[in-house]
Amino acid sequence: MDRFDLFKKYRGKLPFAYNATKGFRNSIRQILEEFKDDIVNIDIHERRKILDIDDIENLNKYINGINKIIDLLYQGLHSIAFNEFKSLMEKEGMFIPIKKELSGSDEKIFYRMRVFESRNYVDYKEMFHVPLDMRGIIKTQRYSFPGYPCLYLGTSINACWEELHRPLLSNSMISMLKLQKQVGFISLVLPNIKEIQESNNETICYENKLRKFILGYPLLISCYAKVNDYSNTYKPEYLIPQLLTEYIISRNMDHKPKEKIFGILYTSAHINNDFNFSDKEFINWAIPVLDPLSGSKYCPILCNTFKITKPTCEEFENIKTGNLTFLSNRPSSNYEASSFFKLESRLKNSELFKIE
Secondary structure (H helix, E strand, C coil): CCHHHHHHHHHCCCCECCCCCCCHHHHHHHHHHHHHHHHHHCCHHHHHCCCCHHHHHHHHHHHHHHHHHHHHHHCCCHHHHHHHHHHHHHCCCCCHHHEEECCCHHHCEEEEEEECCCCCCCCHHHHCCCCHHHHHHCCCECCECCCCCEEEEECCHHHHHHHCCCCCHHHEEEEEEEECCCCEEEEECCCCHHHHHHHCCCCCHHHCHHHHHHHHHHHHHHHCECCCCCCCCCCHHHHHHHHHHHHHHHHHHCCCHHHCEEEEEEECCCCCCCCCCCHHHHEEEEEECCCCCCCCCCCHHHHCCEEECCCECHHHHHHHHCCHHHCCCCCCCCCCCCHHHHHHHHHHCCCCEECC
16 A cells, blocks of 8 residues: 555545444544554555654554543543643644645635525625524534534535535525635645645645645544434534534634634535535535624624625526526536536625625
């Protein structure tokens, strides 16, 4: 097995489904044990191309740490688990390979979809996060917990639709949000083999994407478990993702505004090939509010970070100017041929508003 075979094997496990009889905890432990063995047994020359001795030592700490944290959470010792997780991220450096910043015009556009019983007169403010004075309606999600508002966005309308479990488009409204400044975030976006092979040519080992993938794998695998039963109130698949969100909230309290972390960018656990869309059409962004005690309905920091369009839908746009199928030139990808892409094109030409 060479380093690219190693990547293909473990990238192929994400997102992963597990056997309910074996359970989440034992399944994670088994995958990480196999992963550690493969790292040890890979050809030494191949390993040295991506990892040094310190990396191997840190990777063992991350694997042992994640297993210990899951055990603590299963024992109901949340505060101890959080302190262990914080130490793993900061003292042991697991935070380093997943910290990134958004930049570039293509990365400033995001979308938000919501489902409404009635689509009449939906205000753009209703497309933002759940108001801070309505915490009681907030349920558990992968990267957010009951009572704490979190703004969920997608890099495409498809990402939003998949994350909402494919709601009827006839009941859905979509707004575009445009980032107004550069922000830092944690990236759990899954790379593909092309990106890994290209990064292998980089001269600085620290910037190698394969190295980052390997060092981040204990965190990735524990965040990418498919939910076995959505009817369950308790979802072990959300344990580590929610702990990561809590870490971000805690860290933001101790850092200056320019050093705050604006949530987690991640590949959807619902990624699929049903429509032959590329992986980039399945990326979401979960941003916990950064100022929950402001006294305002909406987080003032996030209000100053984004501008938003009025919500619309495919049906409304067809009524306005005709069928969306005639909107674009010859598509260069399956996604560009979709009604989602054409609606995105309409939204990019829409007026933007500031949430007050």
